[in-house]
Every structure is written in structure tokens, then in C-alpha cells.
Amino acid sequence: MAEPFLIGENMTGGYGAADILHSCTLAVEKGEIAVIVGPNGAGKSTAMKAVFGMLKLRQGTVRLAGEDITALAPQARVRKGMGFVPQTHNIFTTMTVQENLEMGAFIREDDQIAETMEQVYHLFPVLREKRWQKAGELSGGQRQQVAVGRALMTRPKVLMLDEPTAGVSPIVMDELFDRIIEIARSGISILMVEQNARQALEIAHKGYVLVQGSNRYTDTGHALLADPDVRRSFLGG
Amino acid sequence: MDALNALVAFLNFIVVPGLAYGSQLALGALGITLIFGVLRFSNFAHGDTMAFGTAFVILFTWWFQSMGISAGPLPTALLALPLGIAVTIAMVLGTDRLVYRFYRKQKAKPIILVIVSTGVMFVMNGLVRMIIGTSEKNFADGARMVLSPQDFKAATGLAEPLAIKTTALVSVVVALVCVAALFWFLQKTRTGKSMRAFADNEDLALLSGINPDRVVMITWMIAGTLACIAGTLYGLDKSFRVFVYFGLLMPIFAAAIVGGLGSPLGAIAGGFIVAFSELLVTNAWRKILSYLVPPDRLGDGLYQALSTDYKVAVSFGILILVLLFRPNGLFGGK
Secondary structure, X not given: OOOOOEEEEEEEEOOOOOOOEEEEEEEEOOOOEEEEEOOOOOOHHHHHHHHHOOOOEEEEEEEEOOEEOOOOOHHHHHHHOEEEEOOOOOOOOOOEHHHHHHHHOOOOXXXXXXXXXXXXXXXXXXXXXOOOOEHHHOOHHHHHHHHHHHHHOOOOOEEEEEOOXXXXXXXXXXXXXXXXXXXXXXXXXXXXXXXXXXXXXXXXXXXXXXEOOEEEEEEOHHHHHHOHHHHHHHOOX | OHHHHHHHHHHHHHHHHHHHHHHHHHHHHHHHHHHHHHHOOOOOOHHHHHHHHHHHHHHHHHHHHHOOOOEOOEOOHHHHHHHHHHHHHHHHHHHHHHHHHHHHHOOOOHHHHHHHHHHHHHHHHHHHHHHHOOOOEOOOOOOOXXXXXXXXXXXXXXXXXXXXXXXXXXXXXXXXXXXXXXXXXXXXXXXXXXXXXXXXXXXXXHHOOOOHHHHHHHHHHHHHHHHXXXXXXXXXXXXXXXXXXXXXXXXXXXXXXXXXXOOHHHHHHHHHHHHXXXXXHHOOOHHHHHHHOOHHHHOOOXXXXXXXXXXXXXXHHHHHHHHHHOOOOOOOOO
């Protein structure tokens, strides 16, 4: 089988002396959704940050479209086509929705920025309505849309989302998941960390259950949902 | 007629000088607030940066005067201003390269940068004294008055004169131009927006590919420009002395904090609030009251809340009140 579009392989590392990740592997195929779930403190966010280069790896490699990008800084990875939406502080609160999107396109030098913005407004119609409003004045769900929209403005090949539905209502969560599926259908790979494991695995092509910084179960989303061990340990029966 | 005289006296002693002084403070406070927003520390050297810029504007003014170049009715210093700004920018960029960058690389805490800027302040203060001396310098030339008191009295027949100094008008006009240009830059240009983005959320700005070194450099350039202009306007309107500029730090900081550190709009409002408060509190109201109150009821007092020697106390007072009751400032800064 050909290599996945993005893969972090056998990643080992942490913030200080102690390792948080132990030979952890994450991968996502072109236009697919990969979801990382697991108990609190399993290193889900850390694993994703490692893929994005925000964590120094002692071992392992990260490859994007076959190219080894292990040594690249996060900013350089953005230029290579990776978009990252942090869990918190992911918008410019004092700037308008439109300015947030413009800042997302800061590194682009082509003349199709308006086109991409139109696509983002098409994906999130409410942002078009509120485009002159300060992003900090929006509701939690709308802020997340701004955050995802900002990341999409770079026209990434991979979009990485750190708990995009944290702190939003169930209805808004469903809505966001629908949008994420739509983004994936447009050919962008999605790698995301989710607390709402059951709903996230429903839409996942691939699911990773992490425990203490290691891969515990890896399978398709539906297979994981059907696995009695996974259900008992992580999904509450 | 008496009410009109009182109004004219009020305009003459409070409104006109307040607008001029407020414009000068606002430009100074804008520099403080920009540095705070982007570099995240309170720059105590800003008053002496103003002195540095003004000193060079004075030197260039003398040079122009010696060559017989003048700006007609306007002060020659306005012609020397661009050269002064260029030197000030070179100085602040040099200071950043030599001093602040080292601490930024180490990710030093804001309080350490404040102390560092205090050090820069003392060095700058000494440097300016070596360059231009400690004595008072008057460098305003051109027409002294836009509206002379005699003309006003002759035209209106009022007992009270209204005078508008050229330097007061120049202060207000130049400040208006600077503020309009700054807001256009921050709101409309790509670079200005990237500066606001960096001030808002540094990590996300880096993720968006905004170059921090460029943002820092442009911030210093703008702050240096504003400092040089503010200092020159103040020096034209009053006079230039290094120690007076050192003392300007207080009202400028009060203005920036009153408006909310990090908020450009707040800095402007704060500048005028501080300027008018100083004038209202230290003005001798006897003259104005004498038109409104019968002479037998007026008494002997000057009706002055504080002597002008204590005008710095007004800034302190405002600062304490704001920090007690509205610590984020009127316009919600940081």
C-alpha cells in the first residue's frame, strides 16, 4: 500500500525530560478524516502538536506527501500546506471576521485570496453575515467557524483541529462535524483530536485510540465503535 | 457681554492651550501604547526618546536657519522634522538591535523589559544633554500668532482677548494628520493589520506566517516618528529642556493608561483628558469668575485648586483613580 499523505511515525518525545509520547504513530490519507480519541492525559493534543512540529521529537519522523518534514518549524509546515487550529486562543478577538480571514491568507502571494474567502463564506454562511463584526463578539460556535475559516485561507492540504467542538452545544457540534465532512470531501485531509469520541468516530475514516502516549487501538471509525473492548473502556459501554 | 467675556477667557486659558497640549500628549501616548501592544512592555524611555528627537530637530533647524531656509509664517522646525524623525528612527532601531532584541530572544518578562527601558532612559537622557546641553532652547520662529489678542479685541470689542499661537494651531493640525495617517495604516494596510494581529494574539500571528521581526521593526519606526513629532510640537509650543521632557513621561503614561494600554483610540482620548484636567485644576479661575459673580461676592481668592507647580500631581491623581476604579482604562486595553 502506498504511504499515507501525512504520517507521524513512531513519534517519541515530550516537553521536558520525561517523554509523553511513546512510539506513537498517526496518519491520514488524502481527503479523509482521522480522529484521535482517548482518555484525559493520553497525549492526544501532544501527539497532534508533534505532527505539527510544536514538540521536539527524540525519535520518529513526520512525512508529508513523502517528504520528510521532521526538522521543519511549524511556520514552515504552514507553507508546506498544513493548517492548524489550536484549541484555545485560535482567533484574533479584536479584529473583524473578515480581517481574521485576511490574516489567514497572509503568506499567500497569489491573486485568488478573494475566491478562497468566498469558499469559506459559502461553507460558513453566518460568517458572511458577521464579517464586519469583531470576532471576539461572536458565540462559541461562530468563533470556531472563524478559527477553521482562518486556517482554510492558506488553502491547506491537511487541516489539523484540536478539539474543535470544545465548549459548544450539541446542535452546534453536529453542524461543525457536517462542515468538517464537507471540507474533507473537497480533498483536504483532516486530523483532529476530539473529546466527543462517539460522534467523532462516526465520521472518521480512521480512528486512533491513544492511552498514555501510545497507540492502543487503530482501525476505521466504525470498527472502533463496534469493538466491544473500545466501547467498554472508552465509550462508556 | 460679561458672559461672553467669561467664555472668551475660558477659551483663551483652557480650551486653546488644552487642545494644543492634549495633541502633544496624545501623540506621545500613542507611541507608548503601540510599544505596549506589540512588544508588551511599558517603555519608560519614551520621554527621553522625545527629547532625543527634538534635540536633533533643533540642530537641523539651526542649520536651516544658518543657510537662510525658512518656512515663512510656519516654524522652520517643521522643515527639519523629517530629518529629525530619520535620526530618531535610526536611534530606536539601533537601541532595539543593541539592547531589547537580546531580552526578546530570552523571552524576558515584561517587568525586566521595563527595567531595561529605564536604563535606556538614563543613557538617552545623558546623551541628549551631551549633544545639546542642559539649558533652555527656544527654537520657534515664523509668525508668533495666528490670531493676535489685539486683533481679536479690535474685531469684537470685548474686554477679554483671545490669542491663538501659531504653535498651538500647528500642534493640533499636525496631530490630526498623524492620527488620521496612523489609523488608516492600522485599519487598511496589510502591514498595519498584521501589526494588530500580532498585538492581539502573537502565537496565532506566527501560525499565520506573520514575520515578528518585521512587525517589531515597524512598531519601533512608528513609535520613534510619533515621539519625535510629539516632542517637537511640545518644544515649539513651550520650550525645550531635557529635564522637562523626562517629566513628560508621567502625563504621557497617565494618558495611555487612562485610555487603556494597547488601545490607540484610548491613548488619544487619554491625552486630552489629562491635558484638560491639568489645566482645569491648576487654572486660576478668578478672572473668569469675575465676569460671572458680582465683585462684592468674589472675595480675594485666586480660585485655584492647585498651583501650576503641582500639575504633575494631577496626572498622578488621574492615574490612581483609573487604576482603582477602571484598571483596564476607559477603552478597555490590557
